[in-house]
Amino acid sequence: MTQSRRCQTAVVLVLGCVLGSMPLMGQEHDALGDRQHSITDRRVEWPTWSQWKRVFLLQDYNTRVVVFGTTLLGMAGGLVGSFALLRKRALMGDALSHATLPGIGLAFIFATYCGMDGKSLPVLLSGAAVSGVLGVAVILGIRNMTRLKEDAALGIVLSVFFGIGVGILGVVQQMKTGHAAGLEGFVYGKTASMRSYDAWLIGGTGFVCMLISVAFFKELKLICFDETFAGSRGYPVLMLDMLLMALVVVVTIIGLQAVGLILMIALLVIPAAAARFWTENMQRLAVYSSVLGAICCLVGSSFSAIFPRLPSGAMIVLTSAVFFMISMILGSRRGVLVRVLRRRQLNRAIDREHLLRGIYELLEIQRDPSGTDNYQIPVSHSNLLAMRSWSSSQLGWRIRQAEREGLVQEIGGRELRLTPKGFREAARLVHQHRLWEMYLLEYAEIAPSKVDRQADAIEHVLDSDVIAELETLLLQRQNVEGVPVSPHRIGVASESGSSATSREVEM
Amino acid sequence: MFENLNWNMALDGWIVVAGVLCAVASALLGNFLVLRRMSLLGDAISHAVLPGLAAAFFFSSSRSSMPMFLGAVLTGILTALLTEWIRGLGKVDEGASMGVVFTTLFALGLVMIVQAADHVDLDPGCVLYGAIELTPLDTVRIAGYSVPRVVLNLSAVLVLNLLFILMFWKELKLSSFDPVLATTTGFNARVIHYLLMTLVAVTSVASFESVGNILVVAMFVVPPSAAYLLTDRLGWMVVFSVLIAGASGVLGHVGALIIPSWFGFHSTSTAPMMATSAGALFVLAAVFAPRHGILMRMLRQRMLAWKIFREDILALLFRLEEKSAQQAVHPGEIQQLLFAGRVSVSVALYWQRLFGLLREEKGAYALTSPGRQKAESVIRAHRLWEQYLVERADIPRERIHDKAERFEHFTDARLRSRLDDETSPSTVDPHGSIIPGESMDHQDVTDDPESRA
Numbered sequence: 001m002t003q004s005r006r007c008q009t010a011v012v013l014v015l016g017c018v019l020g021s022m023p024l025m026g027q028e029h030d031a032l033g034d035r036q037h038s039i040t041d042r043r044v045e046w047p048t049w050s051q052w053k054r055v056f057l058l059q060d061y062n063t064r065v066v067v068f069g070t071t072l073l074g075m076a077g078g079l080v081g082s083f084a085l086l087r088k089r090a091l092m093g094d095a096l097s098h099a100t101l102p103g104i105g106l107a108f109i110f111a112t113y114c115g116m117d118g119k120s121l122p123v124l125l126s127g128a129a130v131s132g133v134l135g136v137a138v139i140l141g142i143r144n145m146t147r148l149k150e151d152a153a154l155g156i157v158l159s160v161f162f163g164i165g166v167g168i169l170g171v172v173q174q175m176k177t178g179h180a181a182g183l184e185g186f187v188y189g190k191t192a193s194m195r196s197y198d199a200w201l202i203g204g205t206g207f208v209c210m211l212i213s214v215a216f217f218k219e220l221k222l223i224c225f226d227e228t229f230a231g232s233r234g235y236p237v238l239m240l241d242m243l244l245m246a247l248v249v250v251v252t253i254i255g256l257q258a259v260g261l262i263l264m265i266a267l268l269v270i271p272a273a274a275a276r277f278w279t280e281n282m283q284r285l286a287v288y289s290s291v292l293g294a295i296c297c298l299v300g301s302s303f304s305a306i307f308p309r310l311p312s313g314a315m316i317v318l319t320s321a322v323f324f325m326i327s328m329i330l331g332s333r334r335g336v337l338v339r340v341l342r343r344r345q346l347n348r349a350i351d352r353e354h355l356l357r358g359i360y361e362l363l364e365i366q367r368d369p370s371g372t373d374n375y376q377i378p379v380s381h382s383n384l385l386a387m388r389s390w391s392s393s394q395l396g397w398r399i400r401q402a403e404r405e406g407l408v409q410e411i412g413g414r415e416l417r418l419t420p421k422g423f424r425e426a427a428r429l430v431h432q433h434r435l436w437e438m439y440l441l442e443y444a445e446i447a448p449s450k451v452d453r454q455a456d457a458i459e460h461v462l463d464s465d466v467i468a469e470l471e472t473l474l475l476q477r478q479n480v481e482g483v484p485v486s487p488h489r490i491g492v493a494s495e496s497g498s499s500a501t502s503r504e505v506e507m
Numbered sequence: 508m509f510e511n512l513n514w515n516m517a518l519d520g521w522i523v524v525a526g527v528l529c530a531v532a533s534a535l536l537g538n539f540l541v542l543r544r545m546s547l548l549g550d551a552i553s554h555a556v557l558p559g560l561a562a563a564f565f566f567s568s569s570r571s572s573m574p575m576f577l578g579a580v581l582t583g584i585l586t587a588l589l590t591e592w593i594r595g596l597g598k599v600d601e602g603a604s605m606g607v608v609f610t611t612l613f614a615l616g617l618v619m620i621v622q623a624a625d626h627v628d629l630d631p632g633c634v635l636y637g638a639i640e641l642t643p644l645d646t647v648r649i650a651g652y653s654v655p656r657v658v659l660n661l662s663a664v665l666v667l668n669l670l671f672i673l674m675f676w677k678e679l680k681l682s683s684f685d686p687v688l689a690t691t692t693g694f695n696a697r698v699i700h701y702l703l704m705t706l707v708a709v710t711s712v713a714s715f716e717s718v719g720n721i722l723v724v725a726m727f728v729v730p731p732s733a734a735y736l737l738t739d740r741l742g743w744m745v746v747f748s749v750l751i752a753g754a755s756g757v758l759g760h761v762g763a764l765i766i767p768s769w770f771g772f773h774s775t776s777t778a779p780m781m782a783t784s785a786g787a788l789f790v791l792a793a794v795f796a797p798r799h800g801i802l803m804r805m806l807r808q809r810m811l812a813w814k815i816f817r818e819d820i821l822a823l824l825f826r827l828e829e830k831s832a833q834q835a836v837h838p839g840e841i842q843q844l845l846f847a848g849r850v851s852v853s854v855a856l857y858w859q860r861l862f863g864l865l866r867e868e869k870g871a872y873a874l875t876s877p878g879r880q881k882a883e884s885v886i887r888a889h890r891l892w893e894q895y896l897v898e899r900a901d902i903p904r905e906r907i908h909d910k911a912e913r914f915e916h917f918t919d920a921r922l923r924s925r926l927d928d929e930t931s932p933s934t935v936d937p938h939g940s941i942i943p944g945e946s947m948d949h950q951d952v953t954d955d956p957e958s959r960a
Contacts, residue, residue: 090603091547145801146793148541148732151602155546155728156789163721163782170775171767263614269606273599311621317614324607328597336596 061196063305069199070297070316073255076206077267078275078293079213080247082286085272086224087244088150093268095139095154096132096245097252101165103131105172112175121198125253132249135161140241202254209247210290220244221282263313267293270320277331292327296320348401350460355398356407356426357433358387359418361486375423378415427483433459434484435470441487442474448488519760521643521655526722526781527756528661529714533726534752535668536707538745541731542683547602548587548704549727551609552711553720555586557616565619576712583708586612587701657718664713671706672745675699680741718778725782726752733785733792736799751792755785815916817855818885819845821864822915824874825882829940835871883943888918890936890943891926897937898930904937920945 084092107127116123135157142153213220222230223240231237248268255264275288300316329336362379385395399416402408407422418426436455440446446454462470474484533549540546556579563578586608593604646653672679682689682696689696707727714723734747759781764774794801823844824836842852856872859865864878874882892911896902902910918926923945936942 085600085603088600088602090600090606094547094550094606142793145804146736147799148735149544151544151546152541152728152732152735155541155550155724156732156786158547158550159721159725159728159782160786160789163725163779163786166721166779167763167775167783170763170779171770171772174767174772263610263617265606266610266614269603269610273603273607276599277597309621311617314614314617314621317610318618321607321611321614324611328593328599334598 063302065196065199066305066312067298067301069202070301070312071294072203072206073251074267074271074293074295074297074316075290076209076251076293077255077264078271078289078291079210079286080244080251081268081272081293082275082282082289083213083220083224083244084248084268085276086282086285089154089248090269090273091151091154091265092139092245092248093252094265095158096135096249097256097264098158098165099135099161100128100132100253100256101162102168103127103129103134103165105165105168106131108172109168109175125256128253128256129249131161131165132253133246136242136245136249140238140245205250205254209250212243213247213286216240216243217283217286224282260313263317266317266320267297270317270324271296274320274324274327274331277327277334280333292320292323296323346460351398352402352405352407353429353460354388354456355384355395355402356418356422357429358384359408359416360423360426360430362387363418364486375418375420378411378417380415382414429459431483432462432467434486435467435474436462437487438474438484439470452488518643519764521658522777523757523760525655525657525661525718526760526777527753528658528665529718529722530726530730530752530756530781530785531749532661532665532668532710533714533723534730534748535665535672535745536703536710537727537731538734538741538748539679539683539703540707540727541735542741545601545605546728546732547605548590548707549711549724551590551605552583552586552708553715553724555609555612555616556580556582556708556712557613558582558619559585559616561616561619579712580705580708582612583712584701584705587704587708591700660713661718664710668706668710671702675702679703683741719776721782722778725785726755729782729785729789730755733789736792736796739798751785751788755788756781758784758788813855816845816847816851817859818881818916820852820855820859821874821878821882822885822889824865824872825879825886828874828879835868835873837871841872884920884923884945885915887943887945888923888926889915890940891923891930892918893936893938894930894933894942895926907937 081090081093084090104124104127107123107130110127111117111120111123139153139157142148142156143150148156219230219235219240220243222233222235223237223244227237230240251268252264255267271293272285272289275285275292278288279285296319297316300319301312303319304310304312304315327335330338332338359379362383363375363377366377381392381395381399384390385392390398399408399410402422403410406419407425408416408418410416433455436458437451440451440454441448537546537549540548559578559580559582560575561578562582563574566578567574589608590601590605593599593607594601597604599607643655645656647656647659648654649659678689678694678696678699681692682699686696689699711720711723711727714720730748730751731744733751734744737747738744760777762784763777763780766780767773767775792800795803797803820841823841827836838849838852838856841847841856842849845852856865856867859878860867860872863875864881865872866875889911892914893907896907896910897904927945934942
């Protein structure tokens with residue numbers, strides 16, 4: 001119950017903090033009117049050194065303010081986005097930012113009829129907030145009350161609300177009093193014309209959003225990972241869901257001004273998705289994601305300040321896209337490179353194990369390998385090739401690799417033998433392989449002719465606990481010491497004409 | 508109400524035709540997008556084509572439609588490919604990878620267009636929001652009739668989509684519901700997927716060049732979603748989605764002309780109103796759909812609650828009779844014991860008296876013999892379940908009552924006899940109450956005198 005009340009307070013607080021600061025903002029807006037410099041005023045193609053210095057040392061008051069505001073926005077976006085990403089609602093910002101349009105249009109009409117300035121930011125933002133919240137309610141309604149999935153709910157809200165919004169704007173354009181031209185600015189975003197108070201508002205609201213996310217970190221984490229469990233532990237899942245969505249609404253709405261309706265989505269999605277490559281831990285994900293969001297905004301808006309021809313919203317998104325690509329490739333946990341390396345290591349280990357087992361089985365065909373020094377007997381390449389479907393170059397490569405690891409010794413380029421270390425390793429592998437084969441025969445009732453393949457697939461990932469268990473399960477009963485005999489005919493296929501080397505092993 | 512509807516066949520007729528063609532073409536493909544949970548792809552593509560348009564403009568340095576169309580379609584396909592690629596390679600969630608791709612492409616397009624903006628009138632607004640109202644102005648003469656070019660283009664797209672769906676019906680169906688099975692049966696679900704993506708890109712680009720992107724994005728999602736609520740069969744879903752899309756096309760234009768006039772304005776743009784009316788039709792479908800509608804679901808729930816409530820009253824009377832030989836019970840007592848409201852108790856009592864399950868004596872109610880039989884079967888189910896739960900499911904005795912209380916309402920004669928066979932042949936339940944025998948004349952399937960009456 002206290003949980004639910006806490007959530008309610010938080011939702012109210014989030015919405016209140018935007019709506020509450022609006023009247024104040026209007027006054028400031030006028031008070032700061034004389035300071036309304038646009039940072040795109042400079043019309044120089046390539047910036048001079050002093051301009052670089054001005055931007056990077058944040059000497060310019062306006063640049064400082066814009067960079068500070070967008071950076072805090074990026075942090076808030078990254079933090080809230082990391083929850084939305086794990087909740088598989090990455091595109092929620094997309095739907096909500098479109099859903100704000102009817103509110104903007106209606107607020108404009110309403111304000112104009114009431115004799116206020118229709119284009120004052122507080123009025124438009126409150127309209128946007130109201131219709132954004134309505135959009136959230138509709139998304140939740142569709143998801144919970146019909147059998148449609150999340151994506152369809154987002155798509156419906158996005159397109160229908162946007163349709164209504166454009167319809168309303170079509171009407172607004174006919175109003176005699178209205179000059180609706182600026183309303184489109186909401187769609188594409190004009191960071192460059194961000195005024196200092198806007199930046200403070202964005203920064204402040206973003207900061208409050210971050211505080212709330214941190215305060216509810218445990219609860220939000222729980223609903224991201226296991227909604228049902230959260231419900232069964234008595235957490236108010238619907239309220240928490242609402243809180244998360246409210247945070248997304250607020251961040252989206254304050255971001256509309258900074259980067260525009262469409263590019264705001266990027267701030268919610270990209271930093272979180274990029275941070276996901278670096279960690280499996282929720283706490284770190286949230287931290288990385290907000291830091292990344294801040295860096296992207298910092299770099300993007302500085303770029304835009306240096307090169308006036310580049311729109312800052314687009315530059316922020318492109319910067320984050322670059323970070324995303326870098327993270328996707330180099331990410332230390334789920335990055336492509338790490339996964340490829342891990343896979344190659346596994347493949348290499350598998351190849352080595354196949355080679356050693358092949359040699360051991362060939363030795364077994366000739367003589368009992370566990371006798372003294374019997375492992376020293378050389379094995380020819382051609383026999384090994386007949387064991388597995390390898391080409392001779394593949395075999396050569398694998399032998400060289402095993403030689404480097406000190407497992408085998410080449411003799412004259414056509415034959416090879418195991419080293420003592422290699423023999424121990426080979427005996428261990430064959431032992432594992434046969435245990436699994438016996439397990440399959442005994443418990444899964446798989447035909448003896450098929451167990452080799454099945455065991456092949458699993459022998460490389462058996463860990464020592466499983467081996468110990470298999471040993472007690474199978475070997476104690478059968479009284480077999482050391483490497484058990486193979487339950488099936490070994491390797492070299494008899495029909496390929498080399499039956500002289502194959503030997504039927506009796507169970 | 509309709510006095511402001513100045514319908515002009517040559518103008519409005521063609522606008523509606525263009526709108527309906529676009530809506531139907533998009534809705535056809537949208538069915539498979541909704542089933543594959545990729546509803547937002549249309550939206551993603553419509554934003555992501557911006558760099559394609561800009562690049563086509565840079566290369567051909569003209570705003571002629573063919574290079575623009577090609578550039579847009581290619582970026583559309585690229586969007587689908589990149590989304591799939593990031594999803595597969597980076598193991599990123601579908602929505603997130605879509606979000607990354609389309610916002611990046613859009614930003615790229617924006618930068619490119621801003622660079623070109625000085626040279627030519629090419630702003631994102633005019634690229635993205637084609638105007639359906641201009642449809643009748645640009646015409647082509649075919650067989651003596653002047654037909655708007657947009658209508659021709661959209662008809663071609665519609666025919667293409669229709670052919671695709673008819674030719675690959677089985678494959679689409681299988682790969683939408685079970686891609687793994689589709690692959691094991693020998694055709695490549697990926698090929699179908701990319702064909703679908705290509706057609707989605709072609710349809711979006713062809714449509715928002717002429718009628719605006721809002722319409723396409725809405726038509727990809729909204730009519731198929733509404734149709735999904737109306738039926739469980741894919742064939743009917745496609746048919747319904749086409750009908751809804753067509754209807755919202757017509758309604759949208761009429762609405763655009765009429766609705767603003769109620770508030771003293773002339774009219775508003777048509778394409779957004781088509782999206783809005785599709786939304787209105789969706790709301791209708793969501794509320795009134797015969798099986799999955801919100802109203803029907805609520806009604807079903809209420810009916811079930813009502814049936815359970817009536818059975819609970821009978822069982823209560825039976826238990827009281829059993830415990831204290833108390834024959835008649837006052838409604839007030841029932842209210843207290845079942846935590847129920849006065850109105851619902853008196854309605855339920857009246858109802859059951861009507862069907863001869865209860866009789867009234869001086870304001871108190873008692874079971875009649877058919878009523879007792881029915882109560883017996885409920886109680887028998889309850890106590891058999893309790894016995895079963897204790898004996899077979901090893902559930903502690905304190906917790907069996909609640910479960911049995913729930914199961915008793917869904918247990919027919921056949922299940923009762925199964926339960927009787929499965930449990931030990933005892934005549935008392937774990938709490939020591941006697942399990943009533945099966946009454947002979949109620950072993951029919953319905954087990955409900957009310958429904959037979």
